[in-house]
Amino acid sequence: MARISKEKRRESIISAALKLFSKQGYYITTIPDIAEKIGMSVGNFYNYFTSKDSLAKELVLYISNDLGKSIQAINEKDISSEEKIFEIVQMYFEMANKRPEMIEYFLRIYLSNREVFGAGCEGMTCVSSFVTEMMIFFDEGVSKNELHNQDFFSAFGLFMGYLGGMVFLFGEKMLPESLDSYTISISENIYNALKVRS
Amino acid sequence: MARISKEKRRESIISAALKLFSKQGYYITTIPDIAEKIGMSVGNFYNYFTSKDSLAKELVLYISNDLGKSIQAINEKDISSEEKIFEIVQMYFEMANKRPEMIEYFLRIYLSNREVFGAGCEGMTCVSSFVTEMMIFFDEGVSKNELHNQDFFSAFGLFMGYLGGMVFLFGEKMLPESLDSYTISISENIYNALKVRS
Amino acid sequence: MARISKEKRRESIISAALKLFSKQGYYITTIPDIAEKIGMSVGNFYNYFTSKDSLAKELVLYISNDLGKSIQAINEKDISSEEKIFEIVQMYFEMANKRPEMIEYFLRIYLSNREVFGAGCEGMTCVSSFVTEMMIFFDEGVSKNELHNQDFFSAFGLFMGYLGGMVFLFGEKMLPESLDSYTISISENIYNALKVRS
Amino acid sequence: MARISKEKRRESIISAALKLFSKQGYYITTIPDIAEKIGMSVGNFYNYFTSKDSLAKELVLYISNDLGKSIQAINEKDISSEEKIFEIVQMYFEMANKRPEMIEYFLRIYLSNREVFGAGCEGMTCVSSFVTEMMIFFDEGVSKNELHNQDFFSAFGLFMGYLGGMVFLFGEKMLPESLDSYTISISENIYNALKVRS
DNA sequence: GATGAATGAGCTTTCATTCAT
DNA sequence: AATGAATGAAAGCTCATTCAT
Numbered sequence: 033m034a035r036i037s038k039e040k041r042r043e044s045i046i047s048a049a050l051k052l053f054s055k056q057g058y059y060i061t062t063i064p065d066i067a068e069k070i071g072m073s074v075g076n077f078y079n080y081f082t083s084k085d086s087l088a089k090e091l092v093l094y095i096s097n098d099l100g101k102s103i104q105a106i107n108e109k110d111i112s113s114e115e116k117i118f119e120i121v122q123m124y125f126e127m128a129n130k131r132p133e134m135i136e137y138f139l140r141i142y143l144s145n146r147e148v149f150g151a152g153c154e155g156m157t158c159v160s161s162f163v164t165e166m167m168i169f170f171d172e173g174v175s176k177n178e179l180h181n182q183d184f185f186s187a188f189g190l191f192m193g194y195l196g197g198m199v200f201l202f203g204e205k206m207l208p209e210s211l212d213s214y215t216i217s218i219s220e221n222i223y224n225a226l227k228v229r230s
Numbered sequence: 231m232a233r234i235s236k237e238k239r240r241e242s243i244i245s246a247a248l249k250l251f252s253k254q255g256y257y258i259t260t261i262p263d264i265a266e267k268i269g270m271s272v273g274n275f276y277n278y279f280t281s282k283d284s285l286a287k288e289l290v291l292y293i294s295n296d297l298g299k300s301i302q303a304i305n306e307k308d309i310s311s312e313e314k315i316f317e318i319v320q321m322y323f324e325m326a327n328k329r330p331e332m333i334e335y336f337l338r339i340y341l342s343n344r345e346v347f348g349a350g351c352e353g354m355t356c357v358s359s360f361v362t363e364m365m366i367f368f369d370e371g372v373s374k375n376e377l378h379n380q381d382f383f384s385a386f387g388l389f390m391g392y393l394g395g396m397v398f399l400f401g402e403k404m405l406p407e408s409l410d411s412y413t414i415s416i417s418e419n420i421y422n423a424l425k426v427r428s
Numbered sequence: 429m430a431r432i433s434k435e436k437r438r439e440s441i442i443s444a445a446l447k448l449f450s451k452q453g454y455y456i457t458t459i460p461d462i463a464e465k466i467g468m469s470v471g472n473f474y475n476y477f478t479s480k481d482s483l484a485k486e487l488v489l490y491i492s493n494d495l496g497k498s499i500q501a502i503n504e505k506d507i508s509s510e511e512k513i514f515e516i517v518q519m520y521f522e523m524a525n526k527r528p529e530m531i532e533y534f535l536r537i538y539l540s541n542r543e544v545f546g547a548g549c550e551g552m553t554c555v556s557s558f559v560t561e562m563m564i565f566f567d568e569g570v571s572k573n574e575l576h577n578q579d580f581f582s583a584f585g586l587f588m589g590y591l592g593g594m595v596f597l598f599g600e601k602m603l604p605e606s607l608d609s610y611t612i613s614i615s616e617n618i619y620n621a622l623k624v625r626s
Numbered sequence: 627m628a629r630i631s632k633e634k635r636r637e638s639i640i641s642a643a644l645k646l647f648s649k650q651g652y653y654i655t656t657i658p659d660i661a662e663k664i665g666m667s668v669g670n671f672y673n674y675f676t677s678k679d680s681l682a683k684e685l686v687l688y689i690s691n692d693l694g695k696s697i698q699a700i701n702e703k704d705i706s707s708e709e710k711i712f713e714i715v716q717m718y719f720e721m722a723n724k725r726p727e728m729i730e731y732f733l734r735i736y737l738s739n740r741e742v743f744g745a746g747c748e749g750m751t752c753v754s755s756f757v758t759e760m761m762i763f764f765d766e767g768v769s770k771n772e773l774h775n776q777d778f779f780s781a782f783g784l785f786m787g788y789l790g791g792m793v794f795l796f797g798e799k800m801l802p803e804s805l806d807s808y809t810i811s812i813s814e815n816i817y818n819a820l821k822v823r824s
Numbered sequence: 825g826a827t828g829a830a831t832g833a834g835c836t837t838t839c840a841t842t843c844a845t
Numbered sequence: 846a847a848t849g850a851a852t853g854a855a856a857g858c859t860c861a862t863t864c865a866t
Contacts, residue, residue, distance in 0.1 A: 579802070581800060584791075589788040594779075600749070617776075620818045
C-alpha cells in the first residue's frame with residue numbers, strides 16, 4: 033500500500049505546510065488543512081510529526097539549512113566581499129521569487145511567533161546554519177580588510193533586515209519594480225554601509 | 231461606577247492590548263485576557279471596540295501616528311540629513327527601550343498577520359502617517375543633495391528593515407550590548423548607504 | 429423634561445416593538461434595538477416594561493383587543509352570517525395590508541414561541557377578547573340557523589387557520605394576486621364549509 | 627468506538643433536533659442540548675452538520691419529503707377527491723399524534739423563523755416535495771370535475787391553514803376532544819369548501 | 825424619569841490531538 | 846502505516862438586565 037516512501041511523505045508534508053503557513057499564518061492553518069492538501073488523513077499526519085509546533089520548528093531548520101548551504105557556496109568562491117554581497121542579495125531575491133514560501137515563512141512565521149518557537153529554538157538554535165555562514169562571510173571580509181570591523185550583529189541586522197524589509201514591501205505590492213531590479217542598488221547600499229572606512 | 235471617563239477606559243484598553251499582543255501574539259491573546267488586565271468585564275470591552283481585529287487595527291493607527299509625529303519633529307529641525315538619520319535612529323531605539331510594545335507590535339503583529347489587517351489596512355492605509363514622514367525626510371535629503379537619489383522604497387527598506395532587524399535581535403537577546411550603544415555605528419551605516427555618491 | 433406623557437411613550441414602545449418583533453423575530457430583536465428605534469435609552473425602557481417577555485405578552489393583549497373590537501363591531505350589525513364572514517375576512521385582510529405587523533406578530537411570534545408566552549398566557553388568557561367575539565359570531569349564526577352546529581374549535585380552526593395561512597403565503601410572496609382579491613372566494617369557501625347543511 | 631454507522635448517527639441527530647426544536651424553539655435549543663440528548667460531544671456534532679441553521683434546513687427538507695411521500699401515496703389511489711381529502715386529513719392527524727414533532731417543527735419553527743430559513747429556503751425550495759403533491763391532488767380533482775376550479779393557493783391556504791390551526795389548538799390543549807375525532811367533520815368542511823359548485 | 829456603562833452567563837463554533845479499527 | 850470519528854477545552858461575541866449618576 034505504501035507506494036511512496038516514508039521520507040517522501042514527510043517531505044510532502046513539509047512542502048505543503050510551508051506554503052500554507054506562509055500564506056495563511058500559523059494559527060489560521062489547521063492540521064486538517066495540511067493533511068487535505070496532500071491527501072493524507074489527519075491521524076496519519078501524527079505518524080510523521082508529533083505536533084503542530086514541532087512541525088513548525090522543523091520547517092525553520094529546513095529553511096535555515098537551505099539558506100546556509102547557498103551562502104556557504106558563495107563563501108567558498110574566490111571573489112571579493114563586494115561581489116559576495118551581490119551574490120547573496122541575488123540568491124536571496126531569487127529564492128523570494130521562486131520559492132517565496134521559504135522567505136515568507138522566515139519573516140512572518142518564525143520571526144513573529146515567539147510563543148511557538150520559544151521552547152526548542154532558543155537563541156539561534158534553529159537558524160544556526162544560516163547565521164553561521166553569514167558570520168563566516170563577515171569575518172572573512174574583515175580579515176581580508178574589505179569590510180569595516182564592527183559588531184557582527186549590527187552588520188547582520190543591516191543585511192538581513194534590509195533584505196527582509198524589501199521582501200515585505202514586495203509582498204505588500206508596494207514596490208514599483210520587480211525585486212530583481214533592486215539587486216544592484218541594494219548591493220551597493222549594503223556594501224557602502226559595510227565596507228572598510230577610508 | 232463610571233469613575234473613569236470613557237476616553238480613559240478606551241486608552242487603558244489600547245495600552246493593555248498593545249502590551250499583551252506584542253508579548254504573546256495576536257491569537258494567543260484573548261479578549262478575556264485584555265479585559266482582565268484592566269479589570270473590565272468581557273462584555274464591556276465590546277462597548278469600546280466592535281471586535282478583536284478592529285482593536286488590532288486601531289492599534290496600528292495609534293502607533294503609526296505616534297511614530298509619524300516623532301519623525302515630523304525631527305524633519306522640522308534645521309539640521310543635516312546625516313544628523314536627522316542619527317536622531318531618527320536614536321528616537322526609534324529610545325522607543326524600543328521605553329515602550330517596547332510599540333515597536334514589537336509593529337514588527338510582530340502588524341507585519342506578520344496579513345489576515346487580520348487585510349481588510350481595512352490595504353496598502354499603507356494604516357501606516358501612512360509614519361511612511362509619509364519617512365518620505366519627506368528622504369525627499370528633502372535628496373533635494374538638498376545630501377542623499378543619493380534612489381528608489382524611495384529601497385531606502386525605506388534599508389532604514390526600517392535595519393532598525394527592525396536590530397530590535398528583533400535585541401528582543402531575542404542576541405545583542406551583546408544595549409541597543410543605544412549601536413546608535414552611532416548604525417547611523418553611520420545607514421548614512422553611508424544613503425548618502426550622495428561621489 | 430418629560431415633554432411626552434408616559435402613556436404616549438409606552439405606546440411608542442409598543443408600536444416599535446410590534447414592528448421589530450414581527451419583522452425580525454423575538455430573539456433577533458434586542459431591547460437596544462427597540463430603544464434605539466424610538467430614541468429612548470435602554471435603561472429607561474425598563475421603567476415602562478419589566479422585561480422583554482412581559483412586553484411581548486402585552487403586545488398579544490393589545491392585538492387581541494384590537495381584533496376583538498373590530499369583530500364585535502361586525503357582530504353587532506344586523507346582517508346575515510354569510511355577510512359577517514365576508515366582513516371579517518375583509519377586515520382581517522385590510523389589517524394585514526395596513527398594519528401587517530399586527531397579524532404577523534400573532535402568527536409568527538405569539539403562536540410560535542410557547543416558551544415566551546407559556547407563563548402568563550395559559551390557554552387563551554391573552555387572546556380571549558378576540559376568541560370570545562369569534563365565539564359570539566359562531567353561536568349566533570348557529571342559533572339563527574345559518575351555520576351548521578359543530579364543535580366551535582373546528583369552525584374556529586378553519587376560519588383562523590385559513591386566514592392565517594393566506595397571510596403567510598402572501599408574506600412569502602407566493603400569492604399571484606393581492607390579498608384583497610381573494611376576499612370573495614375565501615369568504616365563499618368559509619361559508620360553504622360552515623353553513624347549515626341541507 | 628464507531629459502533630454505529632455514520633448514517634445512523636446523522637439520523638439520531640435529526641431525530642433529537644426535531645424533538646428539541648419543536649418543543650423548545652430554535653433559539654432556546656442549543657447545540658449542547660442536542661449533542662447531550664444523543665450522547666455525542668459538541669465538537670462531533672459539527673462533523674455531521676456544518677452549523678445550527680444548516681441542520682434546521684435539513685430538517686424541513688426531511689419533513690417535506692416525508693409528508694410529500696404520504697400524500698403521493700394517497701394521490702395514486704383510485705378514489706374520489708372527497709375520499710382523498712379524508713385520507714390526507716387522517717394521515718396528517720395521525721402524524722400529529724404519532725410524531726408530533728414533525729408537524730410542530732413545520733408550524734412553529736419553519737414557518738416562523740424567516741431569518742433562519744431565508745438563505746437556502748427561498749420561496750418553496752425547502753418544501754417543494756410536499757407542496758407539489760398538494761398541487762397534484764388539487765389539479766386532478768379539478769380536472770375530474772370534483773373540485774371547484776379556483777386559485778391553487780387559496781385552496782392550499784384553506785387546507786393547510788385549517789389543519790395547522792387544528793394542530794395548534796390541540797397543542798394548546800384547547801380542543802375538548804382528540805384530534806382524530808375531528809377527522810370527519812373537518813374533512814367535510816374542507817370538501818364543502820372546495821367541491822365543485824352546483 | 826432618564827442615561828448608558830457595566831455585568832456575566834451563555835451561545836455557536838473551532839481544532840489539536842487521540843484511538844479504535 | 847493509515848483512517849477519520851470523537852473529544853473537550855476554549856475562543857469571540859451577544860444581550861437582558863442593573864444601577865450609579
